[in-house]
Amino acid sequence: xxVAEPTVERLIQYYRLMSSxxxxxxxxxxxxxxxxILGIKASQVRKDLSYFGEIGKRxxxxxxxxxxxxxxxxxxxxxxxxxxxxxxxxxxxxxxGHAAFKSYKFSVEALFDVDPEKVGxxxxxxxxxxxxxxxxxxxxxxxxxxLLAVPAVAAQSCVDQAVRSxxxxxxxxxTPATVIVPDRILFYRVDIFVELEKLLFFLKERxxxxxxxxxxxx
Amino acid sequence: xxVAEPTVERLIQYYRLMSSxxxxxxxxxxxxxxxxILGIKASQVRKDLSYFGEIGKRxxxxxxxxxxxxxxxxxxxxxxxxxxxxxxxxxxxxxxGHAAFKSYKFSVEALFDVDPEKVGxxxxxxxxxxxxxxxxxxxxxxxxxxLLAVPAVAAQSCVDQAVRSxxxxxxxxxTPATVIVPDRILFYRVDIFVELEKLLFFLKERxxxxxxxxxxxx
DNA sequence: CTAAATTTGTGCAATAAATTACAAATGCTT
DNA sequence: AAGCATTTGTAATTTATTGCACAAATTTAG
Numbered sequence: 001x002x003v004a005e006p007t008v009e010r011l012i013q014y015y016r017l018m019s020s021x022x023x024x025x026x027x028x029x030x031x032x033x034x035x036x037i038l039g040i041k042a043s044q045v046r047k048d049l050s051y052f053g054e055i056g057k058r059x060x061x062x063x064x065x066x067x068x069x070x071x072x073x074x075x076x077x078x079x080x081x082x083x084x085x086x087x088x089x090x091x092x093x094x095x096x097g098h099a100a101f102k103s104y105k106f107s108v109e110a111l112f113d114v115d116p117e118k119v120g121x122x123x124x125x126x127x128x129x130x131x132x133x134x135x136x137x138x139x140x141x142x143x144x145x146x147l148l149a150v151p152a153v154a155a156q157s158c159v160d161q162a163v164r165s166x167x168x169x170x171x172x173x174x175t176p177a178t179v180i181v182p183d184r185i186l187f188y189r190v191d192i193f194v195e196l197e198k199l200l201f202f203l204k205e206r207x208x209x210x211x212x213x214x215x216x217x218x
Numbered sequence: 219x220x221v222a223e224p225t226v227e228r229l230i231q232y233y234r235l236m237s238s239x240x241x242x243x244x245x246x247x248x249x250x251x252x253x254x255i256l257g258i259k260a261s262q263v264r265k266d267l268s269y270f271g272e273i274g275k276r277x278x279x280x281x282x283x284x285x286x287x288x289x290x291x292x293x294x295x296x297x298x299x300x301x302x303x304x305x306x307x308x309x310x311x312x313x314x315g316h317a318a319f320k321s322y323k324f325s326v327e328a329l330f331d332v333d334p335e336k337v338g339x340x341x342x343x344x345x346x347x348x349x350x351x352x353x354x355x356x357x358x359x360x361x362x363x364x365l366l367a368v369p370a371v372a373a374q375s376c377v378d379q380a381v382r383s384x385x386x387x388x389x390x391x392x393t394p395a396t397v398i399v400p401d402r403i404l405f406y407r408v409d410i411f412v413e414l415e416k417l418l419f420f421l422k423e424r425x426x427x428x429x430x431x432x433x434x435x436x
Numbered sequence: 437c438t439a440a441a442t443t444t445g446t447g448c449a450a451t452a453a454a455t456t457a458c459a460a461a462t463g464c465t466t
Numbered sequence: 467a468a469g470c471a472t473t474t475g476t477a478a479t480t481t482a483t484t485g486c487a488c489a490a491a492t493t494t495a496g
Binding site for chain 1: 441442443444445446
């Protein structure tokens with residue numbers, strides 16, 4: 001039973017929404033209401049939510065607490081993933097400091113940087129090593145996931161080192177650089193500049209057509 | 219003639235690759251080679267590139283300089299977009315400091331923050347205003363695009379202010395918060411934590427199936 | 437208790453995107 | 467100059483994703 005990527009993405013959104021509704025004390029919600037808030041068609045919401053079994057109640061809607069727990073189970077981790085962050089510049093710091101970064105799904109077990117000011121110290125409670133030690137430390141500390149927040153020029157060399165550790169399973173990269181990664185490693189990318197380019201491109205298209213061809217909502 | 223989003227995304231990748239090949243002095247490249255580097259099927263590359271007219275040469279491949287200019291024209295801006303950045307924390311600073319952020323396609327005309335240390339000063343040459351002034355300043359300075367790098371709790375209020383300016387056309391948000399945006403505004407989102415959740419989810423799925431069902435490459 | 441109003445779950449249709457397969461064009465080799 | 471090896475462009479097909487429409491379940495009102 002495999003789940004499509006767009007479905008997982010929406011499940012995460014539903015989960016966030018249910019969490020906040022739970023806090024507000026809301027008890028029940030319909031697919032139409034979920035859809036309106038998130039900019040998704042109600043039928044899509046129902047299809048996504050029913051994929052893992054009947055969880056709603058006909059004529060009523062979805063029970064917020066129940067749905068929340070349900071999605072939590074679907075998205076649950078089998079264990080706490082061991083993560084390392086390479087690049088403790090502004091972006092890395094932004095990540096570390098972000099509330100959403102404190103998750104029970106993973107723990108940050110090592111940092112890497114080339115700045116002598118940072119190497120050898122603990123930053124926010126985590127040991128920072130020199131980037132030359134990525135392979136060794138990742139294996140020693142049994143790191144499964146690498147978050148790559150280094151400058152574009154350093155990206156490939158960090159990846160090359162990281163994949164030498166047999167413990168590595170996935171990489172999430174925040175760099176516009178093209179990197180080569182072996183098939184056995186799951187690779188995801190967050191590319192701010194691609195998104196910005198896309199926004200400007202479709203802004204131009206809208207202007208050309210002189211008005212709005214219904215872009216993305218939320 | 220409308221262009222699909224996945225196509226635009228790949229065009230941006232092709233453009234980056236061609237730029238770097240151009241610098242390396244490479245003259246010719248085939249769809250197969252492009253595809254291997256970027257993790258895209260050669261046929262997909264050809265379909266994307268031929269969409270705007272025949273640009274390659276059969277039996278030979280694509281001329282790097284020519285292809286570079288070609289894609290540049292497709293992605294070109296009609297003018298320099300006027301952009302503002304709300305939230306000059308770590309993430310905002312990371313953006314401002316990034317090499318890829320210096321583009322001839324847009325110029326940053328205003329910053330917004332609530333920190334009294336920053337408000338009223340120039341940061342990297344750009345005036346920083348208090349977030350309460352978003353609506354006024356955006357209209358005064360004719361800002362068309364807002365980059366939203368504020369904490370989740372502040373996101374909706376910033377958007378509400380920004381959409382009051384009739385000059386606003388698009389928003390790129392870096393927040394996991396759900397925000398309501400009117401249809402006339404083009405809205406894009408970069409959500410690091412959704413990507414991280416997706417990575418962990420599919421890592422779990424791989425493990426469950428005991429081995430790799432060919433994930434995303436690059 | 438019956439009828440009307442909601443709202444889910446889901447088979448089927450429609451749309452979007454990726455892949456295949458191959459003719460046409462080009463260059464290289466002999 | 468003829469034949470072979472490349473490589474593009476694209477029509478046709480396949481796969482993926484979304485949207486529609488309606489039966490089934492539930493609640494509310496009279």
